[in-house]
Amino acid sequence: MLIEIASLAKTYQLGEIQVPALKTVDLKIGKNEYVAIMGPSGSGKSTLMNILGCLDVPSSGKYILNEHDVSTMDDNQLAFIRNKEIGFVFQTFNLLSRANALHNVELPLIYNGTPRNERRQMAEQALDRVGLGDRKTHKPNELSGGQRQRVAIARALINNPSIILADEPTGNLDSKTGEEIMRIFTDLHQAGNTIILVTHEEYIARHAKRIIRLFDGFIQSDETAA
Amino acid sequence: MRILTLYREYFSMAWDALRSHKMRSFLTTLGILIGVTTIITIWTTIEGLNQYVYGQLSNIGSSSIYVEKFPWVITGDFWKYRNRKEVNWKEYQAVLKQVTLASHVAPEVFSIKKVEFKKIQLEGVFIIGSSEAYTFTSSVYPVEGRFITEQDVSNNRFVTVLGSELAKRLFDKENAVGKRIKIDNDVYLVIGVLEKKGNFFGQSMDDYAVVPIGTFRRVYGMHRGLRISVMTDYPEQIEDLKDEVRGVMRKERKLHPSAEDDFSINQQDMLSDLYKKLTSTLFAIVFIIGGISLLVGGIGIMNIMLVSVTERTREIGIRKAIGATRSNILTQFLLEAVAISSMGGLIGIIFGYLAGLAVLAQMDITTGVSLTSIMIGFGFSAFVGITAGFYPAYKASKLSPIESLRYDQ
Structure with missing residues (x-):
């Protein structure tokens, strides 16, 4: 299994009050799966995504990602895992506004010390792959929303991560552009990538092969499409 | 190799940050510039004067x-x-x-x-x-x-x-x-x-x-x-x-x-001792003045770096999400602070050196470039940059990636 989560819980401390966000979650995701995580606000969807993305650690329980026990790691180890195993795609794109497309895409490689020339080459290939070969030197403010999200996807792909974690990737896009982006995810899935999609839109979630619904910090349902 | 790749990135990031806020960077570095200028002016003057006075005193002969x-x-x-x-x-x-x-x-x-x-x-x-x-x-x-x-x-x-x-x-x-x-x-x-x-x-x-x-x-x-x-x-x-x-x-x-x-x-010793005593007092006073403006300059840098960290919370979140460690972020912001102050230091060295030469020229003394003064100028400005930049950089490195990514600009 690529991801193994066992009796995972997360409780936030808000002043004196303890707020449980996730209560005992068990979950397994295999290689090359295409999973959508759904749920209304307050369901624990964001918390689960943060933990899956190694941005946060659980209060209790186990999270094994690609044979690494992530639940006990410190900040530096988590940074290393995020760099190596996870590619993020955010609703708000989250590109560096001062850097051009190429530089945004090669950023993860800078932090693992890939030499300049190799880095350039890999970033160019990734941009070609998302169809932005002709926009390499454009800055984010010179690109459309769809193009920005493609740059973000290229950045997520560049380190060849174990999972691509997309948090409402079409939330800031019109439906036509959103469809184009979803088509890229489908292509990536067919090329062998593991994709985890967090969304509250039914029609977006339906692109995935498996839909996990959260409610009040529990997994309410877990269906795999035929 | 890995380190080299990283540092090259740090410097280009620092340079970008300075360029994108030209006026702000310049105003920030002004305190350092003035401090270093003061120190280098006096250093150059004293060195030229020393050479000259000891040269003249040797006419009296130490024997x-x-x-x-x-x-x-x-x-x-x-x-x-x-x-x-x-x-x-x-x-x-x-x-x-x-x-x-x-x-x-x-x-x-x-x-x-x-x-x-x-x-x-x-x-x-x-x-x-x-x-x-x-x-x-x-x-x-x-x-x-x-x-x-x-x-x-x-x-x-x-x-x-x-x-x-x-x-x-x-x-x-x-x-x-x-x-x-x-x-x-x-x-x-x-x-x-x-x-x-x-x-x-x-x-x-x-x-x-x-x-x-x-x-x-x-x-x-x-x-x-x-x-x-x-x-x-x-x-x-x-x-x-x-x-x-x-x-x-x-x-x-x-x-x-x-x-x-x-x-x-x-x-002859009596004269060179007297000269030393007089100039060392002057030296001390000017160093204190230069030191104060470096201190003020340092506070300015710390202030602007704190602003910069807040403005760039989102950027810090992004960098952390894609794999930057705490020390990566710390170094990035520290080097940015050093870059600002070194810029001031560099201009200060040039200004101070020219001012020193001008003062000496008034007394009909010529002197060469002193490596010591250049090193002192750089040393002071880098030291101020590191000291002033540390707290903001540390603060940046401690930011939580989740909250930083959620931060609204």
Whole structure:
């Protein structure tokens, strides 16, 4: 299994009050799966995504990602895992506004010390792959929303991560552009990538092969499409 | 390799950050700029001055001592020195005959007189009466003609050797040797011209004439106070020489063993010590002023870096999400602070250096580029950058990636 989560819980401390966000979650995701995580606000969807993305650690329980026990790691180890195993795609794109497309895409490689020339080459290939070969030197403010999200996807792909974690990737896009982006995810899935999609839109979630619904910090349902 | 890749990225990030806020970066660095400029200006000035003053002081020679009524540097009660006896001829004779470590002993008397040659009349010329040994004790050598000799001295001849500036003023480009000049009311034969010593703070050191001391004493009286200059060929023996001269003088003056010296033995060290004392105070004051503006500059940098960290919370979140560690973020912001302050440091070094040269030029002193001052300028600015940048950078490194990514700009 690529991801193994066992009796995972997360409780936030808000002043004196303890707020449980996730209560005992068990979950397994295999290689090359295409999973959508759904749920209304307050369901624990964001918390689960943060933990899956190694941005946060659980209060209790186990999270094994690609044979690494992530639940006990410190900040530096988590940074290393995020760099190596996870590619993020955010609703708000989250590109560096001062850097051009190429530089945004090669950023993860800078932090693992890939030499300049190799880095350039890999970033160019990734941009070609998302169809932005002709926009390499454009800055984010010179690109459309769809193009920005493609740059973000290229950045997520560049380190060849174990999972691509997309948090409402079409939330800031019109439906036509959103469809184009979803088509890229489908292509990536067919090329062998593991994709985890967090969304509250039914029609977006339906692109995935498996839909996990959260409610009040529990997994309410877990269906795999035929 | 890995480190190199990272640092190249850090520097290009720092450069980008500075470029994207040109005005802000410039204003931030102004404090550092002023501080470094102040320090480098003074450093360059002092270094040039040092070179110059020590160069000039070496004319006095570190292998000569001078027995005189007054010390060169008077501290405390002036009247104590005022009431001393003058150094006299008998004492000179005693030093000449009894001091074994001396290679040359010269008696010196001074006066200021009118000098005439044909139509040219010069008032207030410095006249030195001395012996043939003066050329060695003062290390002045003739470039034309000869110096006064033992015979000139023992026969009280009316001959004179001129400093180069005086010779120029009297004879311009004409040959001085063989001419007759009038000093006061007596006629002297010019037998030599001395080599040029140059200026000391705009004052020529070559505007004087030397005459045999016997002649001087016969014309101007036998009871003038003397100065005895004593030279050794072995500068390392100067302290022993001093002791020996002191012993001879005390014996000659029949001083009780518990009595203080009633004469002074002067040497070059006293002047260089005085100079050091004066300049080190000046140095300290200016360093404090420069230090204060560096401190203020540092506070400015810390302030702007805190603003920058807040503005770029989102960026920090993104970088962390894709794998930047705490130390990556820390180094990035630290280097940015160092870049801002080094920029100020660099401009400060250039400004300070030029200002220092300008100050020295006012005093007719030229000097070269000093590596020390450049290193000091860079050292100070980098130090301020690191110190001021640390807290903001640390704060940035501690930000949670989740909250940073959620941060609204």
